[in-house]
Amino acid sequence: MQVNGQFQPTIVAFCCNWCSYAGADLSGTNRLQYPANVKIIRIPCSCRLNPMFILRAFQRGADGVILCGCHPGDCHYTSGNYFARRRMTLLFNMLEFLGIERERTRVEWVSAAEGAKFAATMNDFVATITRLGENKRLEDLRCKSK
């Protein structure tokens, strides 16, 4: 999205309910700033993230999508993030294979105690996407609000 001639990326962050969503809450509790471009969607576990959701976000105009979950080994459901890790590894490789910039997708493990890491991750991701510019390769022009 362009605001006053400046590119403002739309970022969707999927956060697992148990670790990363709590980590995001913690960064709020600690008043750690990160750009408002990031909008969080709560999912029960990182393994709930269907590749279709990521593609949907890009279709509707997202410029970057990030998945945050419990650290490997800490999953509330014991194994969910391990499955998510395999799925995202392969999906991101495929997107890159199709010529989609790899920087637009990311997985980061954030525990409920890592409020600072959450904020730092989001700051970094927003900066990366801002540098990269608008998502042109995976957009659906019909969905663009101008």
Next chain:
Amino acid sequence: MQRIGVFVCWCGSNIAATVDVEAVSQALSHEAGVVFSTNYQYMCSQAGQEMIQAAIHEHRLTGVVICSCSPRMHENTFRKTCERAGINPYMVEIANIREQCSWIHKDKAVGTEKAIILGRAAIAKVLLNAPLTAGTSPVTKRALVIGGGIAGIQTALDIADAGFEVDIVEKEPTIGGKMTQIDKTFPTLDCAACILTPKMVDAAQNEKIKIYAYSQVEAVKGFVGNFTVTIRRKARYVDEEKCTGCGLCTEKCPQKKVPNAFNLGLDTRRAIYIPFAQAVPKIATIDADYCTMLKTGKCGVCSKVCTAGAIDYHQQDTLIEEHYGAIVVATGYNPIQLDQFDEFAYSHSPDVVTSLELERLMNAAGPTGGTLLRPSDKTHPHTLVFVQCVGSRCDGGEKGKPYCSKICCMYTAKHAMLIREKYPDTEVYVFYIDVRTPGKNFDEFYRRAVEEYGVHYIKGMVGKVTPQNGKLYVQAADLLGGQQLKIEADMVVLAAAIEPDKSARPLATMLTASMDTNDFFTEAHPKLRPVESPTAGIFLSGACQGPKDIPETVAQAGAAASKVIGLLVKDHLVCNPCVAESNELMCNGCSACEKVCPYGAITYIDKEFRGPNRTTLLRRIAQVNPAVCQGCGACTVACPSGAMDLKGFSNGQIMAEVDAICR
């Protein structure tokens, strides 16, 4: 058509300072489906909640969006508020505009804009919410305890005490576990048998407790409140009903050369045996590996001497099936094998023993009748060297364990003290890395060994033990004294690391309970839920969860029992309604979902469907057990057809949120 109410909370100034709450409620009032939108200072307050309830009635709301603090804070509060006003609690969605908006932004315009978007996403989601009803499942009011050591016995006694039936499955012929082999207990030095055997008798006599000794869990099906367990009762070749435990057969059996497992092979027993005098149940067992009759068909002495006619050479293993509401794992520990620690000469000299073997060598019912004698020549040892941390605190590789075995410091102090007390002519050396004695009266106990009993505690490790000319030459370091010691010892005692029993891993697979890399069972939360497994209905007691001494084990056993009782007193369990659900019309029956389910919540049935032209088709379809499913959603992504979806976090709902955010 849904009628949505939007309630924007100021949270005092927490939200209102960086978000224009009036603008947010204004903007959201124009969203499709929204019929009412307002803001208030404290939505979670009594007045705020009443305001929500009044609006629900007045505007006949079907769904509610609260823009407030994190759902982790007040989602439950608002769900209950709405439930009291007559709408389904799962028709509530929270937009997190405090932790994830007002608190992280400074610019009010930015905060307001983001709050509106988050509100829109919540509205988009709630429009697709469906009322959910938490299901219930009945609870079988009976518990199973796997393992009949002190942990299992204590758990069973406590559960029985509360009035519930409880079964103990023990793989050995008697309950009692490791504690039966221990001579004295620290820090009080009272005799282990004296405090354990009455408990074993209590368990046997308690009418609520049923003991399946010489039995193993074969299969576990079901879920919390409703487990079905298959138990293999191994053939003893002795009729349990008839055997009186008189022990005549164990004296007459001509096969005398069987290593006595109870005494860790330090002496021998007969092929038919009762492990020890106070065994519970006190029933003879034939060791099929050694019985001449079972191997060659010739002998039959025990059968001839048994006046009760209890011997049955044709007995077979039997499988029984029982139903339980809760399962307690109490599979305990074993000392590790020491064959990888060649430097201590454990396999080269019988005078190098493990601490557990020393317990037997000092026990009045042990192979030496309680007199400490060297196993090699049955002489009195004068110099004893204890080596701590053998196989504990090791890093990497195949050799040893990375953790501290926790109990060794105390039992070694105990051994050293007992030996010095009984045989003042001995010199006792303890080589330690660190002496770790936290615990009530523990450090005092260790200091007594040093100060009153003159045990030589030396900071340093033993490097090598060389058996030569009937002696054990011990080369060791004295780090504080700054010298290398060479001690001529008569006996060396190794404090071997302890590890979970080998039966634990296959059991964990059956129970779908998780384990760490050392095969200790994982607790649901290391601090707040230490006696529960992450798998609902599975509880942990004793050393199967981590190294523990007896007092800790008993405490944890009681804690596990209280958790079990808390479960069994319920007639029904309320389930989390946000569980997976398979659409049978789309299900391929491919088993992908089952393979990623950590809870074993998915099963398959063959079901008949109407086909074209009045035909019927038999199709394999998945079914989710809502009582077992925890709602992680792994299956929903594994499912290629999209038949599997998650209630409360459905594909449609999440995509609606995505759309609202990216709009």
Next chain:
Amino acid sequence: MNDAVETVRRISGVNPLKCMKCGKCTATCPAYDEMEYHPHQFVDMVANGRLEELMGSKGIYLCLSCFACVERCPRNVKPGALVEAVRLMVIRQQEQNHLKPQEIPALLEESLPQQAITSALRKYRR
């Protein structure tokens, strides 16, 4: 000095901070009586950056490289590898060879223990 510790860590591939000071290396060491710094002290001194003292010590040439300490160490700290690394630190300085190659033939004698030759091979093989 931190750079030097880093170099020793890199050469040896060992993290001396993993040492839990059990002294099994020292208990094991056949050259104990000869060395002014015993294996566990050696590890500790590396960890605390006392490399100059170690580089000036005679002990680094007296270590037999029998690797008994490496074999027995429960923490995989490899004191022998650290001794080796410190020795290399000395040799890598210019003109600091303990022995010149030309001096060696004169030093070889019949009674030289086989282990010394073997250990020399071991040192340079690993």
Next chain:
Amino acid sequence: MQEQVRAKAKALLESGVCDRILAWKTGEFFYDVTPAVFTSVEEIDRDLVYNAFCGANLSKYLIAESRKGGKVGAFLKPCDTYSFQQLLKEHRIRRENTYIVGVACEGMADIETIRAAGIKGVTGGDFTGETLTFETLYGAKTMARAEALAERCKFCKSKKLVIFDELLGEQGEEQDVGRFDEVKRLEAMSDEERFAFWQQELSKCIRCNACRNVCPACSCEKCVFDNPNSGVENKAAASSFEEQLFHIIRAFHVAGRCTDCGECSRVCPQHIPLHLLNRKFIKDINEIYGPYQAGADADTRPPLLTYETGDPEPRRGDAG
């Protein structure tokens, strides 16, 4: 070989082992060989063929056939047996209702390749054996089978029949002929070049669904793209995004399950190299999680339905 197949088919019917046979028959054109179910000896004698144009993978038809009651005999080529075993693994086929005759395969020919070699106006011929002979309007012509091979057969992964009740011809071996070369070539391109490549290829897609309908792994009772409630339903790609979406999702859904039979590319009327998407997943799986061949056995866990605690993290695009 064709005679052996016919004889076996007849024997299976006559002995009562099977009440019908799944094999191939020639369609409108000589190269247009299509799967067919035979219920009589006469039909077999008249129509059953096994020649260089029997590329169609019959395994998928067994999902429906094996549920119809009775027993169906099926002739499966090596790559078909991989698909068959994968479908068994997914409980899609009732094994007890099938009788599988594994038939050796010398590689299947591609009509475009033959036309490109100048053989046109074909009226008949003999398409069995190592040399294909064509009767054309311009006289008889021949072409070595090896030269006429379809792309996927040039890079044949395996001539091994992994599951069968009976074998016709020789058992073969797994092959290693650089089937990932083309994927590697694309990987070596820049993002821009790859994007341009796929945009050009995928924009040809007319969403005929042939790839999906022929794919043995795409055997869902209801495809997400046909399901109005899935959120991704679409019948025709209306934007470049949707062209990509369909193929990304399809490739992801068959990842770890695709046996690389190559049917998707064979049937694509637009000649989109769809198999490259599947091969990309296969290559990544092999490289990251260890070699895995879908359908090679009945027990190994598919790579996306299992994990190792030490799996690598998804590669990051930026420096971090």
